[in-house]
Amino acid sequence: MFKVLADVGTDAAIEYARKHPSDFLAQLREFLRIPSISTRKEHDGDVRRAAEWLAQNMREAGLENVKLFPTMGHPIVYGDWLHAADAPTVLFYGHYDVQPADDLDLWKTPPFEPDIRKESIYARGCSDDKGQVLLLVKAVESFLQGAGSLPVNVKFMIEGEEETGGENIAKFIPEKLELLSADVAYVADTAFADYNRPAIVYGLRGMAAINIDIEGPRLDLHSGSYGGAINNPINALTHIIAKLKDEDGRVLIPGFYDNVEPLSERERTLLNENEIDIDNWRAWTGAPELWGEPDFSLQERLGARPTLDVNGIIGGYTGEGSKTIIPSKAHAKITMRLVPQQDPQQVMQNLIDYVTELAPASVTLKFEPSHTAPASINDLDHPAMKAAAAACKEIFGRSPLYKREGGSIPIVGQMQRDLGVETILLGFGLPHDRIHAPNERFHLPNFYNGIETVVHFLANYAELG
Ligand code: BES
Numbered sequence: 001m002f003k004v005l006a007d008v009g010t011d012a013a014i015e016y017a018r019k020h021p022s023d024f025l026a027q028l029r030e031f032l033r034i035p036s037i038s039t040r041k042e043h044d045g046d047v048r049r050a051a052e053w054l055a056q057n058m059r060e061a062g063l064e065n066v067k068l069f070p071t072m073g074h075p076i077v078y079g080d081w082l083h084a085a086d087a088p089t090v091l092f093y094g095h096y097d098v099q100p101a102d103d104l105d106l107w108k109t110p111p112f113e114p115d116i117r118k119e120s121i122y123a124r125g126c127s128d129d130k131g132q133v134l135l136l137v138k139a140v141e142s143f144l145q146g147a148g149s150l151p152v153n154v155k156f157m158i159e160g161e162e163e164t165g166g167e168n169i170a171k172f173i174p175e176k177l178e179l180l181s182a183d184v185a186y187v188a189d190t191a192f193a194d195y196n197r198p199a200i201v202y203g204l205r206g207m208a209a210i211n212i213d214i215e216g217p218r219l220d221l222h223s224g225s226y227g228g229a230i231n232n233p234i235n236a237l238t239h240i241i242a243k244l245k246d247e248d249g250r251v252l253i254p255g256f257y258d259n260v261e262p263l264s265e266r267e268r269t270l271l272n273e274n275e276i277d278i279d280n281w282r283a284w285t286g287a288p289e290l291w292g293e294p295d296f297s298l299q300e301r302l303g304a305r306p307t308l309d310v311n312g313i314i315g316g317y318t319g320e321g322s323k324t325i326i327p328s329k330a331h332a333k334i335t336m337r338l339v340p341q342q343d344p345q346q347v348m349q350n351l352i353d354y355v356t357e358l359a360p361a362s363v364t365l366k367f368e369p370s371h372t373a374p375a376s377i378n379d380l381d382h383p384a385m386k387a388a389a390a391a392c393k394e395i396f397g398r399s400p401l402y403k404r405e406g407g408s409i410p411i412v413g414q415m416q417r418d419l420g421v422e423t424i425l426l427g428f429g430l431p432h433d434r435i436h437a438p439n440e441r442f443h444l445p446n447f448y449n450g451i452e453t454v455v456h457f458l459a460n461y462a463e464l465g
């Protein structure tokens, strides 16, 4: 057999990747050792160090114009290679920041001392998202160092604030429309549907986050002397929380579902092709039963329906023994996961209005709205979707499933709106990588196969795009 199409260097790139697995792994370990926790001030220096480390790695890969763009928060790492005349441009996005690692006691090995057990590497951020960012750089390096060129133009935009809502990149994009212009964006910050079953995520949920403070008496009061006459802020808060959702998980905030569109037949069919093994889910999560809106399948509930969750609740005495008080304050941290057409600001306002109405006169309320992100849906018929699906087939021997992800990547909707680009979300995590949890891990075969998949994606897209 001879190749009809011009050789774009795929074979040389793959050969290069297969020659350097231990170098790539050593680099991954270095990157993971930097505790780039974006939500903690005391780690600001580490976050910066991770950005610098990445920039240097990108330079060594052969990327050009690599620089750190300062923001009001953490820098954005940019780099490009733009010498593929008449070929399309791919904009890679990812994040080098990580979630906090606590509870530290629950880690089998320390979160910033990567450890390999069986086929996985364990460290905070290995799957979300440093391992995946690095595999993108290694795919590009494989072309540049192995074949001397890339079949398409590439740009990298890697941020350090994704885990805190990405406020600064949201301002960066509209200021840099020309620099960031591209034909398609590629993000590896998601997971497979199952072990050895790649998934292209074509929809992400959006987010509205808010903190609620409830205050009662000026100071903690003796619950004997005052109980029954002074309202308890924790009780008041839990009454309010109980009215946010019904027992099946339907959100009770007036107007919450106003703009939620029913799923099309095409989507229902696509989503439900992803057969979820419920026993496995139960065993993995340890929850005695799965739960949620009865009128929707698990797949639909997981990505295509909006939700509300209390992420944390603080208040009163939680130390050893008992302390008989009416606490003076209570706090709750709430996030809502949204679907397209729901306006995050409007949803937030609806929640504020509803909670205000529910709160009794015996307590005072304070709202602290936090980050918002729009949901996104990407075009399933985009040529890059086909290029990605073909790459999955080439490397994993299986077509990908198509799913809507319940998590959020705030920038994807914004790239669609501001840059007019669709995004291919083909990540290489596994469903139970424990992202955001202790003992986060990344399946190393997916690291290496991910590199090769991205190599093939770029080659395929050069032909199809
Ligand atoms: N990588 C995740 C998004 C994700 C979660 C993809 C689960 C696939 C499965 C991302 O880094 C993340 O965690 N995003 C935050 C964004 C938030 C802080 C605005 C999220 O979804 O909580």
Ligand code: ZN
Binding pocket: 095, 128, 129, 162, 189
């Ligand atoms: Zn992530």
